[in-house]
Structures are given as C-alpha cells and as structure tokens.
Amino acid sequence: MNFTAKERERFDFAVIAHWIPHGERVLDLGCGDGKLLRYLRETKGIAGYGVEIDPASVLGCIRNNVDVIQIDIEGGLSGFEDGSFNHVIISQALQAMHATERILSEMLRVAEEAVVSFPNFAYCANRAAIAAGHMPVSEDLPYEWYETPNVRFFTIVDFEALCTKLGITIRERLAFDDAGQIVTDDPNLNGSLAFYRLGRAS
C-alpha cells in the first residue's frame, strides 16, 4: 500500500498530534508552510509559532494563518526563553540542519518536551539501495543526492546514541515502515520514519 502525499502528511501529523495535549503552547522548528501547526490548531486548539528560514515557506505559513518567525536556528534558539513552550517539534527537518547537537539541546531548554521525527537511513530499502550501489530515494528520503536539502544522514541507532550523549531521555519511540505500518521488530532495519518524545534526564 502506498500513501498519497496528502495521506502521508496527515499520517505524520496524526502521529505527532497524538502526543500533543489540547490547548498547549507549541513551537515548530523548520515548520515549512505551517500545515502541521494549522492541523494542531484545528484538531488540538494549540497556540503555536513556527520557525522557518525559507521565504516561500514563510509566505505559506502566513497564508495558512500560522504565526511564523523567520530566523535561522542554526545559530541556536537564543531569544526563546527557557520553558516558554510545552512542546517543541522538529518534524523531518533535523536532517536538514547542521547544528544538530545544539538544536536538540536547545529544544529541551525552551520546552518541557520535544517531539522529533526523521527518516531512518538504515531502513532496509535504503540499505538495499546502497548495496545496489545507489544513494537511497524513497518515500521518506524523496530527493536525489544532487538536490537533497538533507545534510545529516543518520539512523535510529545513531540518534539514540546522540540522545544518550546529550543527556536526553527517550520517553517514547514509534517507527513506521514506508506503508505507514507500525514497526516493532528491529525498528532500525524495518522502520522508514521514526518519531520520538524526548525529555531532559531528571
């Protein structure tokens, strides 16, 4: 089974929305055209802000009536106060940023809990592509190597090791294959897309 782009987007949104209680204050980093925040506003009544650097995406946010702040978060989240949000989200955008460690640490400074989703580079179909001599192009890694905005290629195992290094607690993890089926058996092999709820180590 294959999702249409719209179904896929809704599926991602639904997974994230499941973790966001009603009426929260939410910050979405790399928010694109603001559709996730709009979805969370409409389904969860959240008060949210998006952060985006791309001018066309900023315009998209405004057209979606989403409050967007156009700044570059590669330099960190200074300006955002400690604990000023309930949840901070980075939905399939972490792999497109350089300052991975800094951004992850900063997320848990400005919010009580972080929600992170990213494409798992070690997904079996990706491994097969590499084994066949090619960079993977898939549902969750939809770009050719010469046009990808992604700059960090990592796996579920890699990500969890970084969380340990940064003193970040993994509160919950969900992995899905490219048909959107939940994966429990060896997620690093069978999961195409991973979602995390992260907190500070107490």
Add this chain to the structure above:
Amino acid sequence: MVTPQRVCFDESLVLKSGAVLPGFELAFETYGTLNAARSNAVLICHALSGGHHVAGVYADNPKNVGWWDNLVGPGKPLDTNKFFVVGVNNLGGCFGSTGPLSINPQTGKRYGADFPMVTVEDWVAAHARLADHLGIDTWAAVMGGSLGGMQAVEWSLRFPDRIRHAVVIASAPKLSAQNIAFNEVARQAIISDPDFHGGHYAAHGVVPARGLRLARMIGHITYLSDSQMGEKFGRQLRHGEHQFSYDVDFEIESYLRYQGDKFARFFDANTYLITTKALDYFDPAFSYNDDLAAALARAKADFFVASFSTDWRFSPARSREIVFALLHNRRRVVYAEIDCDAGHDSFLLDDAHYHAVLRAYLENISI
C-alpha cells in the same frame, strides 16, 4: 483620485513634555469606505518625511502620487476594496497639520521655534482624536514603516483595546546611539545654518536651506545600503575623468545634492528638528528599567513585524527585539525578514516577496 481633508480639535492637548497645545488641526486623507460595523479601518503612520498623502493623486496635480501608493489601493496589498484606509500628517508636521509653520493663536505669528516638541506618544494621542472624529472605535490595523512603525507600537500600548493588529515594518523599539548620532549631525547642520535664526527664519523671510539640504544628504546615506549605493552609483564619474575640484566628480555626489536640494524646497526645518527628536526620545522600555518585554505587556494586538536584510539603520536584529518581547508576552506575531538590497528604504518599494507577505497577512485580518 483623492482629496485632502482637515479637522480642527478645539480641546487643548497636554504634550509629553508638559507643554500644552491649545487646540490643533490635522490634515488627513481617506481611501476606501468605512463599513457599517466600522471594523475595517486602517491607520497609516508616516515616517520622517512623509505625510497624509499616502496613496492616489490629486485632481489638480496628477504627478503628486502618495508615498505608499504601491501598497495602498484597490486590489493592492492593503486593498481599499476591503479596508478603509486613513493617512494623517503628524502634529508638528509641515503638510497641513498644526506645526511650526502654523499661526500661533497667542502671537498671531508663525510658531517657528516656539512650536513645542512633540513625541510619538503625542502623535498617537492626536491620532486617537482623529479616530473619534471619524467614528472609529477600533482600528483593524495601525501600520507604518520606520518611525511609522514606532507609532503602531505606541498605539498598541497607549490604546490596547483600540487596535487589533499592529504592522511594524523596518522599525526599532528605540534608537541606538548611532541612530541618535546621525540625527544630531542632521540637527546641527540645520541649527548652524546662518539662515536658521534660532528657528524663527520665517520672520526673516528665509529658510535654512543649506542646513536642511545637508541633513537630508546625511539621512539619505543611512536609508540606502552600501551594496545598493555601490550598484547604483559605484565610482561612476560625472565627467568621465577627475575634475580636481569640489564640484560634482562622482555620481553619488550629484545624487545626494539633488536629493538634498529637492527636500530643502518642500520640507520645513523646524519640523525636521522636532521629528528627529521624537525619534530619539521614543523608548517604551525607558520607564520599565529597559525591559522591553515588560513595556509591551500592555499590548493586546496581534503583530506583523518585518525587517530588511540590508537595512543597517534599523537592522533585522532591532525588529527581532520587538518579536521576542512579544513572544515573552504570548502575543500573536508574524515576523518576516525580507531579503532586499535597498536598505532602510526597502519598506517603500514594491519588492514582490515583501508585498506578498504583507498582502497575505492583511488578507487574514477579519473585518
């Protein structure tokens, strides 16, 4: 086609300085139609050299196009098919509102240097009387660029229940020392002009044109970006070779002289002095221990804040100060940092992306 209007307020106005204006007139223009619910009114606040002629042209002078005509009109980003737009000349101005060129009722002569200093707060107090006069209880939006943006911020603080959206473009929460320094050089250029006569030049039948011209030349340098000036003028020579004289050698000299001369012909020197002081004094955080977030706590409006990448007069960092102070107060805010080569003056241009984001924001405003 638009016709300027005037309204006279007889009640005196106590200014921030403590001085009292025994009454005053405001010159204004309107575009579009106020709806039955009176919910579609937008106030445009002008910057240093602007006025109430925001859009359109006058019947007797089709060449005199309003200063924000590319933004305001039917089908334009601030669409007058939807909004009722009001442009006003600030108190102390020289385009029709009571100012240094007006007759002082106590002496029967022009105010000149006796016109009291007015501040951004005083302008907003005067604007509120205009709103009352027009039957506008709440503005759908108050917007402005540069000094105009400061007035939009002040509106949100002084009358939090009378403004639903503040549109603050290429502005700053207060001037930096460098900003004040440029203003002071401009003022000294005017004040040291032998034709200034302590501000009572009108009584001598002259204007301090040399000083005003210099002030404008200095201002213009700060309105443009280095890269744009380089692109537009570079080191182009007027005569193709060095003249070894103090006449125009480089095209940039010619440009500044032209801009200075043009300005000195229509702008009043006392208004220039007053307006630069109003800029210098504006600082809503002053009485809040420099805590801008505390100062903005009163605001209830939603905000649109925009800055321009090459604006070094009011750089993007200055706009971000406003944005983060608003975030602290959990106000709704959209912030766009627009990539535009034209420096501070970008806010007056019809850059496609700038106008697209502004249009999108204004389309979201319910009326």
